[in-house]
Amino acid sequence: MRYFKPFIFSIIMLCLLSSVASAARIEISAPGEQTIPLAATHLLPMGAGYPGLAEEFQQALQGDLELAGLFDLVDPDAFLSDADKLGLRRNEIDFYQWRMLGADALIKGGYKVDGGKLTIELRLFDVITQRLLTGRRYVGKLTDVRNIAHKFADQILKSLTGEKGPFATKIAYISKRTGRKELYLMDVDGHNSMQMTSHRSIVLNPDFSPTRKEFIFTSYRNGNPDLFRKEIYTGRESRLSLKPGLNIGGRYSPDGREIALTLSKDKNSEIYLLGTDGTIHRRLTNHYGIDVDPSWSPKGNEIAFVSDRRGNPNIFIVDIFTLDVTRLTHAGKYNATPAWSPKGDRIAYSRLEEGNFNIFTINPDGSDDRQITFGKGSKEHPRWSPDGRFLIYSYDLHKKKSIWIMRADGTGRKKISAPGSNDSHPAWSGSW
Amino acid sequence: MKKTTITVMVMLFAMSLLVSGCAKTPAKDEGLTEETTKVELKQQQPAVVVEKDVKDDAAALARAAELAAANGLVRIQFDFDQYVLTDVAKAVLVVNGELLTAAPAVKILIEGHCDERGSDEYNLALGEKRALAAKSYLVSLGVGADRMSVISYGEEMPIDPASTKAAWAQNRRANFKVKR
Numbered sequence: 001m002r003y004f005k006p007f008i009f010s011i012i013m014l015c016l017l018s019s020v021a022s023a024a025r026i027e028i029s030a031p032g033e034q035t036i037p038l039a040a041t042h043l044l045p046m047g048a049g050y051p052g053l054a055e056e057f058q059q060a061l062q063g064d065l066e067l068a069g070l071f072d073l074v075d076p077d078a079f080l081s082d083a084d085k086l087g088l089r090r091n092e093i094d095f096y097q098w099r100m101l102g103a104d105a106l107i108k109g110g111y112k113v114d115g116g117k118l119t120i121e122l123r124l125f126d127v128i129t130q131r132l133l134t135g136r137r138y139v140g141k142l143t144d145v146r147n148i149a150h151k152f153a154d155q156i157l158k159s160l161t162g163e164k165g166p167f168a169t170k171i172a173y174i175s176k177r178t179g180r181k182e183l184y185l186m187d188v189d190g191h192n193s194m195q196m197t198s199h200r201s202i203v204l205n206p207d208f209s210p211t212r213k214e215f216i217f218t219s220y221r222n223g224n225p226d227l228f229r230k231e232i233y234t235g236r237e238s239r240l241s242l243k244p245g246l247n248i249g250g251r252y253s254p255d256g257r258e259i260a261l262t263l264s265k266d267k268n269s270e271i272y273l274l275g276t277d278g279t280i281h282r283r284l285t286n287h288y289g290i291d292v293d294p295s296w297s298p299k300g301n302e303i304a305f306v307s308d309r310r311g312n313p314n315i316f317i318v319d320i321f322t323l324d325v326t327r328l329t330h331a332g333k334y335n336a337t338p339a340w341s342p343k344g345d346r347i348a349y350s351r352l353e354e355g356n357f358n359i360f361t362i363n364p365d366g367s368d369d370r371q372i373t374f375g376k377g378s379k380e381h382p383r384w385s386p387d388g389r390f391l392i393y394s395y396d397l398h399k400k401k402s403i404w405i406m407r408a409d410g411t412g413r414k415k416i417s418a419p420g421s422n423d424s425h426p427a428w429s430g431s432w
Numbered sequence: 433m434k435k436t437t438i439t440v441m442v443m444l445f446a447m448s449l450l451v452s453g454c455a456k457t458p459a460k461d462e463g464l465t466e467e468t469t470k471v472e473l474k475q476q477q478p479a480v481v482v483e484k485d486v487k488d489d490a491a492a493l494a495r496a497a498e499l500a501a502a503n504g505l506v507r508i509q510f511d512f513d514q515y516v517l518t519d520v521a522k523a524v525l526v527v528n529g530e531l532l533t534a535a536p537a538v539k540i541l542i543e544g545h546c547d548e549r550g551s552d553e554y555n556l557a558l559g560e561k562r563a564l565a566a567k568s569y570l571v572s573l574g575v576g577a578d579r580m581s582v583i584s585y586g587e588e589m590p591i592d593p594a595s596t597k598a599a600w601a602q603n604r605r606a607n608f609k610v611k612r
Contacts, residue, residue: 181588202585202588204552204588205552205553220585223583224583225556225583225584245560245582245584246556246557246560246584248553248556249553262553262556264557264560267564268561269557269560290554290557290558290561291557292551292554292556292557293551293554306551306553306554308513308554312513313513313550313551313554334513334550334551336550336551336553336554337551352549352550352551355549357551380551381552399595425552
């Protein structure tokens with residue numbers, strides 16, 4: 001096998017060279033089949049060093065690369081002398097050393113700190129062909145170290161698969177760490193968490209605008225579950241929908257022009273479409289049962305939702321133009337929280353069985369229903385990364401709520417929320 | 433004459449004896465009288481309160497009815513994933529309805545709640561259905577619909593946060609709060 005890996009990697013690189021269309025051949029949904037042996041060297045100082053910076057960068061980058069599931073990271077303890085040489089040009093690198101270690105790809109980088117300004121130079125090489133695959137220079141503040149690592153991880157995925165990674169994005173979520181449910185924002189790896197609301201009430205279920213730096217959420221601040229909108233950088237906040245009864249589960253359409261949500265203004269929960277000014281555009285469901293939890297198809301023409309119209313809660317799909325409703329899930333007795341992949345090919349949802357939720361994915365035509373989480377505790381509220389490769393979800397084990405991330409096939413599960421923080425209901429931003 | 437003088441003197445003596453005797457007896461009585469007065473004062477205070485009560489009778493009765501409603505409205509329980517009223521719940525609502533009919537000025541908020549099992553969004557809708565089921569039953573008992581508003585908290589506000597059957601049963605409820 002060891003001999004074949006460089007060979008496979010060369011072929012992938014040839015494909016990348018020959019055409020962009022054939023570039024995206026590495027399937028992350030089948031991890032382990034095509035992992036690339038990768039050596040990620042430490043950042044070296046270009047001039048005076050800065051304590052802790054290289055370690056912080058390494059920790060952030062390595063977390064992303066491990067989660068990606070594409071790589072077989074070469075043990076840094078085995079690195080030879082080239083790892084300590086700053087040379088970033090291909091003719092300055094001793095590729096033979098890296099071939100000896102079995103690495104097919106190599107990351108090298110250097111940094112410079114000048115006042116508060118941070119410059120990081122990064123390179124990804126193909127060890128076999130001794131070619132530069134991608135090179136990037138990032139300039140920012142000292143506090144941007146992790147963000148630069150995430151951006152480069154996204155770039156590495158782009159150069160190896162044709163599609164960039166989702167690591168330099170944001171997660172909105174609900175946390176009860178203050179004793180009340182408030183809205184927070186954090187990086188995809190759980191760092192840089194920031195409290196975004198101080199409603200001292202109950203804040204629920206956020207969603208990002210796909211086009212602007214803002215989110216929507218439901219809050220009881222004014223004594224009714226109203227839908228709020230908040231601009232992330234200005235902090236400006238307004239109530240978007242305050243109909244009597246529920247204004248919950250708001251989800252932006254893929255083009256950002258409409259919001260699907262549940263209203264119960266007529267004494268029964270139904271799915272509606274709102275304009276971004278809060279006016280009602282259209283009512284999508286009309287049934288005496290419970291209709292909640294809308295999730296848009298990436299084309300924006302269909303919406304998956306939860307309804308008990310056939311007895312137990314199940315996932316249905318409504319065509320927003322014809323208003324035709326079809327049933328998606330048939331197995332299990334309690335299916336909820338659908339999330340349509342941005343790729344369109346799968347719908348994730350959670351199923352309640354024997355007291356616990358587990359996450360499943362299913363084709364939009366109802367075929368290939370597959371369980372992807374197992375074991376103790378409840379796993380709920382799945383949401384896709386913008387590239388459709390990963391899922392983020394709430395995990396509740398013995399009342400301890402935390403946010404986890406995993407690959408779309410359920411492998412690589414990793415807790416990202418801080419210990420004891422009581423977090424749930426994650427939402428994944430688009431590119432940031 | 434002498435005889436007359438003696439007789440007068442004897443009579444005077446006798447009278448003086450009588451007078452002194454009379455004087456002694458009232459001295460004891462005075463003490464008794466004082467005690468009686470004290471008792472009378474004690475009795476007078478409640479008598480004043482009773483008078484006032486009679487004056488404000490209707491308002492006080494209404495206030496008593498409102499107080500009875502505020503303290504006496506009993507919450508109702510539901511089965512898992514159900515918003516249909518059980519027979520027990522209906523019986524409780526009949527009592528609640530009587531309390532509300534007796535206090536026509538009282539407005540209430542009906543809160544619908546769920547246990548922790550099930551999806552949050554779905555439970556918000558389910559909690560609202562529970563509150564609305566309670567409201568419409570009270571309307572059928574003659575309580576004005578405009579006196580009752582509803583809100584759902586889904587599974588956000590459990591009475592008992594434990595994950596036991598008993599806790600879940602307690603948490604699947606509609607409760608009634610008098611609005612101020």
